[in-house]
Amino acid sequence: MEDYNMLIGGQWVAASDGGRFETVNPATGKAWATAPEATAEDIDRAVKAAHAACYEGPWSRMTPTERGRCLRKLGDLLADRSEELGEIETRDSGKMFKETRWQAKYIAEFFHFYAGAADKIGGETLPIDKPDLFVFTNREPLGVVAAVVPWNSQLFLTAVKIGPALAAGNTVVLKVSEQAPAAILAFGRLIAEAGIPDGVVNIVSGHGDPCGKALTSHPLVARISFTGGPVAARHVIMNSASNFAEVSLELGGKSPFIVFDDADLESAVNGSVAGIFGASGQSCVAGSRLIVHEDVADDFIARMKGIAEGIRIGDPMAEETEMGPLCTKGQIETIEREIAGAVAEGATVVCGGQRAEAGEMFFQPTVIDCPSPDLKIVDTELFGPVLCVLRFRTEEEALRLANDTEHGLAAGIFTRDSARALRMSRAVRAGIVWVNTYRAISPVAAFGGVKASGYGRESGFQAVYDYTRPKTVWMNMSDEPVGNPFQMR
Numbered sequence: 001m002e003d004y005n006m007l008i009g010g011q012w013v014a015a016s017d018g019g020r021f022e023t024v025n026p027a028t029g030k031a032w033a034t035a036p037e038a039t040a041e042d043i044d045r046a047v048k049a050a051h052a053a054c055y056e057g058p059w060s061r062m063t064p065t066e067r068g069r070c071l072r073k074l075g076d077l078l079a080d081r082s083e084e085l086g087e088i089e090t091r092d093s094g095k096m097f098k099e100t101r102w103q104a105k106y107i108a109e110f111f112h113f114y115a116g117a118a119d120k121i122g123g124e125t126l127p128i129d130k131p132d133l134f135v136f137t138n139r140e141p142l143g144v145v146a147a148v149v150p151w152n153s154q155l156f157l158t159a160v161k162i163g164p165a166l167a168a169g170n171t172v173v174l175k176v177s178e179q180a181p182a183a184i185l186a187f188g189r190l191i192a193e194a195g196i197p198d199g200v201v202n203i204v205s206g207h208g209d210p211c212g213k214a215l216t217s218h219p220l221v222a223r224i225s226f227t228g229g230p231v232a233a234r235h236v237i238m239n240s241a242s243n244f245a246e247v248s249l250e251l252g253g254k255s256p257f258i259v260f261d262d263a264d265l266e267s268a269v270n271g272s273v274a275g276i277f278g279a280s281g282q283s284c285v286a287g288s289r290l291i292v293h294e295d296v297a298d299d300f301i302a303r304m305k306g307i308a309e310g311i312r313i314g315d316p317m318a319e320e321t322e323m324g325p326l327c328t329k330g331q332i333e334t335i336e337r338e339i340a341g342a343v344a345e346g347a348t349v350v351c352g353g354q355r356a357e358a359g360e361m362f363f364q365p366t367v368i369d370c371p372s373p374d375l376k377i378v379d380t381e382l383f384g385p386v387l388c389v390l391r392f393r394t395e396e397e398a399l400r401l402a403n404d405t406e407h408g409l410a411a412g413i414f415t416r417d418s419a420r421a422l423r424m425s426r427a428v429r430a431g432i433v434w435v436n437t438y439r440a441i442s443p444v445a446a447f448g449g450v451k452a453s454g455y456g457r458e459s460g461f462q463a464v465y466d467y468t469r470p471k472t473v474w475m476n477m478s479d480e481p482v483g484n485p486f487q488m489r
Contacts (some may be wrong), residue, residue: 002033004185009049010198026094026325026361035181038206043214046202050144050171051220053199068118074194075111089183094325097317107159113443114163132478139468141169143222146215151180152282160458161225168467173202181205217242248456253409256402257287261295263414269303271438281385285410294391305351308365313356325361335384342377409449412438
């Protein structure tokens, strides 16, 4: 058993009451590591350490360029340790090693991007309507940021939170998921190596109550950046009423994958496979609603079925494996329950629909032909390799089906008609739209949703400004005394 500890104020510590919880390797079903179960007192200590580092420590006196150097070094270290961190993440969450290893290495680019952005944050001079006043703005850090990340894509979601937050001069308390905390706790070892002062980044582990509740309601927290499910998000919003912290939410989705009859079907099928079976469907942007033109639907579904039935399921560490286990038993149970409900409502299981032979936590790649968009499964995020298929006749019908959801994170559109692609990309209510591709990311591009998929954006340069607040400075340039004190200027 590996025993991990939390990073608070530059020190690796256990929970104040000694509490710990086990984390299970989904591929084997066996516990392999433990992490601290943080108490409210531990959270208070972490937030106060971050607050002191923000306002009293060396971080507050470092220039933006110096902060940028720290972020660049952190990115370099992450790239160098990508094999190690990828292996830990795979063992802890069951995600494919070929993906976690690549992702850890590529995520270094996000830290490099924000390293370059650190000294590009500027204010402006205002053309004020008063001749004797000079007015300008500065952008200042918000203060302590509470960052909450789930177990899936955790290194990526950590980078898009702490990267812009640190570039803007904030400090962070990062809560890792209780489902798979090890990779981020291991990543924390790079913080000091990168030259980031003690207390600037603190990493805590534990469950929603008391750990998450104490963090998101703490009076010294100025901003909450949360990625997770809608139930937890509602608690976060209620908790923020205690501290009036700014809040951004990324809550997943049920993304439409729209295929027109003129699409390159080979490309579209490959995109759909990547969108729903990549990462075993455990992606917030999974293209889990296939909306396909009726003239090509049967051909498309047949191709998907052929690929799905040939996917190699097994050890996520093995290079030849294409799909590994799901992370939690709750996911498996939800998927089984929702598939059974869909069949009872008239859906047809084209392929899959059951646990795979590889083990208890493995599920077959599944395609479900749905006769109506009203089926519950069509708009229920399953976080697994389950594709719901709907058919359409016209562009208007495709758009109506795409937008007939409470979610709005991502969408895919496959067509050779560029005018149609532009019309659809404008009309689909989603924060991200991919045209003739899917599941692409970059530090340059903003990421986030609308409707029940949350609000706020991560990644991209604008994210840095979201971690600042403007301060307006008025300077009187006149040598004359201030006039009538009872008259507003």
